[in-house]
Amino acid sequence: MQQEMMVQPDSALAFMGQPYRAGDPPPGGASGGTSKRGSHAGIHVWTGNPDNPLNENMGNFYSAARDPIFYCHHTNVDRMWTVWEDLPADYPKTIDDPDFLDAAFMFYDEKKNLVRTAAQAFPASLAETIRVVVPKPAKGKADEVLLIQGIVTDNSKLISFDIYVNDDENSTDEAVSAERAGSFTQVPHRSRSAETPSDLRIILTELYKNINIADDDDIIVVTIVPRSNGDAVTIGGVKIETRVPAA
């Protein structure tokens, strides 16, 4: 552990692994990061069954996730990432390559649909469209509120953006077949003043009927599309809350 966490890495890429971009040939095993090649791979092999032809389940890439220990193991790999980030070092721990920061991943959902997930980091600039999968506290047509949190704007500029909601993760185009849930427009002031974060609340109950959300849906897709001066807007976060009716 000392070798792969502290001694060997002399850069963030040495720990995390070398870039692997769309179109690149598959990377060789040695291009992985120190913990991936080390304890990560070691646990896979150790918990695989050598009596199976390909060391299934944990000992082979295609079958590893069949074993529930896979999820404990990979949660621990994430924990080690956090531990490494807090260790003193003479190199930066962050990677600012946009290909890394904006990476998206393809997974199969429980209905065997291939879905794309992109980790959206907040706070985020609205210079470009923000699209994020948001978990619902309840399933289906529950009485819920969409909260666009910590909106910071330059109040000397005309600002407008639209918010769309969809129940379909598969449509990767912005706002395709989505319902417009709300809009934000700011009339500019003559001079710029201090920027105070504010929250936008949008009641979703009626909208759920219009997008025909299913009883077992437990996520929605929220797309925020800049219309005017998006680069002067920062969004702090997006979440859904159970609606508490006004007294």
Ligand SMILES: [Cu+2]
């Ligand atoms: Cu693994």
